[in-house]
Amino acid sequence: MESYKLTVHEIWNLVNKREISIKELVRDVIERIDSTERQIGSFITFNWDEALYQAETLDTLISEESDSSKLAGIPLGVEDNICTLDIRTTSASRMLENFTPPYDASVVEKLKQCHSIILGKLNMDEFGMGSSTQNSAFKVTKNPWNLHKVAGGAAGGGAAAVAADQVFCAIGSDSSGCLRQPAAFCGVVGFKPTYGLVSRFGLVTSAPSLEQVGCITKDVTDCAYVLEEIAFYDSKDSTSIKDDSCGYLGYLVDGIRGLKIGIPREIFDESWDPDIRACIDRSIEILKNLGAEIIDITLPHFKYATASQFIIMCCESSSNLARYDGIKYGKRARDVNDLEELYCKTRSQGFGQEVKERIMLGNLFLSRQYYDSHYKKALKIRELLRNDFRKAYEKCHLILTPTSPILAYDLSNETNLSVTTNYSKRYTLLANLTGIPAISIPCGFSEEGLPVGIQFMADTFKEGTLLKVAYTFERNTDYHMKRAMKLEVTE
């Protein structure tokens, strides 16, 4: 049985009816990974032995527990910047090549309580810096729909793994669209919750104020299943928020009549891939037919958002990545004569080019001379943008954009990716700057068969509204049913 093709909610039904065992499921999935991983490259570290061991006992355990979690027994992947006790956690950097955390991230602790099965750690751009997962120190992840294309990033490993049926869901983080953009590139669902809704404790983050833990799943129902478990108040994270509006499964209803969906007029002037424009236009028609009202809104400070996000990300990274000094963990340069050399050699050898550049820029922006003109200004833009959104939400329930204005692009050796390719994230990073929730779901394909994603953003804590519109859209389309099955299994 090709059980790896299933979704989380389908598995849950089958397990409940005893039509499938977790043991079988895990074996199936591991076999699937084994046969596809060489082409895709979505994992950095496998955790198969433990997964198989865990699966041995889970069937009995789940049948005994009356209210087992919907994620019980579900094989999933965790992005490699989320700490896992005794499982190597590298953030795709040479710096942490041998780092084995002595603790679990809070979200991992929760997954373990749910009896989810962690199959391994997923590839990403080094410290989340990049948009194509070409910036991993270990490997490039390829797009399962077209192996010559990028999977997107930073969480390209997660998106590719879900798209290639290697895992049923991926837990990762999003600081500029790192879950949503690769999800769009790979034709799956990417979700970034409201800032503070999911604990960041144990997330190896570069940009704490922008980054949020979220998930990539095969469909919207699965997304709600995962969110239901990973959204909780965590006293170990000062930015964690107790939200009482949970019960996300209740929002999985087909019906958006009267819902007002705003489209920021600023984005229409921008250059989009024509195939994407066609998909979005068609999606708007679908939404209208489903009873939604499409209205024109404005985000006057939109054009400064990318720069603001980039500056803030650099500044926070420069400080957050300073702890990698060769002393307490991670890489340590050999043959050094003094402390200064230990620092400089370790960091020069441990970090990739992109990371170095952002650290340097961050230090520049925070220096006395640039603080006001860059860092403080970026913060002000962020506030102005928050205001823009506040005003927009007075007029509409949701805001719609393409997830990315461009399609998954060719794998390349281009190294200066920072600002140029952030073009692909200019719509997603808005949610990171302002802390609001956003989701990307499949909304069509390009002529050459690459997936296209549509993004919905809602006001803070309006996850429910997001899930409702995404679910309704999904129920009335079949893009999510198409899988990247063209993978040739070569032996």
Place this chain on the structure above:
Amino acid sequence: MKYQTVVGLEIHVELKTQSKMFCSCSTAFGGQPNSQCCPVCLGMPGALPVINRRAVELAIKTGLALNCKISEYNTMDRKNYFYPDLPKAYQTTQQYHPICKDGYLDIEIDGKKKRIGITRIHLEEDAGKLIHDTDNSRSLIDYNRAGVPLIEIVTEPHIGSSDEAVAFLDELRKILLYLEVSDCKMQEGSLRCDVNLSIKPQGQTKLGTRTEMKNLNSFRAVQRAIKNEAQRQKTVLEAGGEVLQETRRWDDLKDESIAMREKHEADDYRYFQDPDLMPFLIDSNMIEDIKNNMPELPAQKRERFVSEYGLPEYDAGILTSSREMADFFELSVKLYDEKKGAKAAKTVSNWLMGELMRLTKELGVELQDLKLSPSLLVGLLKLIDQGVISGSMAKDVFDEMCQSGKEPDKIVEEKGFRQISDIDQLRDIVREVIQENPKSISDYKAGKKKAFGYLVGQTMKKTKGKANPQLVNKILQDEINK
């Protein structure tokens, strides 16, 4: 030319909390290296800080005692620099919105009051400890202290001499101890002081270039360092040189400071608000709560001791030097005399300032380390009043009591210290002494008053000091004049 010394102090105070500033590791002093660490205080990837409420409360308490404004809106900021004792390569501190601002502390110098402005008090975390293994040319790091909560108290440059600096520190230390904010043990590093010093020609308003002096481990070091640095700067200026803005390290053994490094153009801590910590608000309820639980401060207590007990200023100052001593005094007076009369107060004061201070000094301990209690002391005083023991015997009983904690009358009993107050018994002894010392009697009668003292002494000797001295005096007078 005459120069004026201008000093500002930066005082780091380790707060007396159970757990660290941002994590739940213990702050206990002296644990095995790196045994009080967790992912948070080791700066492990992914670990996040959460602020200790108690640390915030202690900072507010200090701010209130130092007449500061308490900020409603607070942020924690990062001070970025690399050093092995700093696990995250930034110190979490308060640069932009410190918790307390614009306060002052009055000190007394040569009987005159002087007000020293407090610029700010901010919360921050301590760094780890470095141990230098020079034989193997390496330095070792213990992060137990990393993340222990600190406050930094920054004064205005209002201090004009080493004596003023010490007076300020002394008063501040007393306040911090009264508030139970910190242990203030300089040798354990829970109180540390940096000195910013410049000099300027007398009368000039513009400040000179200042140096910053670190590694001052005692009040004496602060005093020496200020004198020394003022002199050094003067010498430099008088030789036509220029004082450099630099950090200097005080060497207590050599009694001199050494330049560590000059400030560079590139020196830049790149402060910014810590995105891992939300701004936190201090509401008026929290401040009111703390205000309502503030103890009486040393200065207030001092004044009250003078007005309420009629004590001399000097006594009041010494008795209020610690909260324990002041409480001990007050309780003793109350037990001794319900009306808390001036005489009773002075008697208690004399004992505390005399015998107690002598004993603690001899033994090198604090009041708390002794087994003395107010009721024991008052028991002893009552024995004296009743004439059961003499003043000099009482001193022996006192020493014994402080160390064993036994009731004074038990000690008197055991040691057979009971005073001889039986007139007939004493008269017999006095007569013996007179018979044995005819020379002294004639000397005395010839006007040599000293001879009388000798005879008293002889009587005391015969009774092994147990004779009631007043009675001996009286009987001896009677017998000689008979």
Place this chain on the structure above:
Amino acid sequence: MKLSLKDIENMGLWSKLKLDHQEKEVFLDRINKTLQKLEIIKELATDHLELSLDKPIHSKALRDDQVQPSMSRDQALKNAQETWDGMFSVPSILD
């Protein structure tokens, strides 16, 4: 506002990165290009705006002063490349 090699050196100093001459040139070029792209924010006048003091929405921003067990020393030290006698080790800081 174009950077000079001296600026790149300062940035390397702050970042504790060792840059040889060629790397400095590469970074200079890349970073100047990046800065050029960020020039857009100069269009927007924000000097008249003050950052609002965001009221935290978190009621539990502060925690109680309670001690919980720390990690074992082995756990604390296990990821370090060089340790001695239960401590982390670096080249001597006293010269």
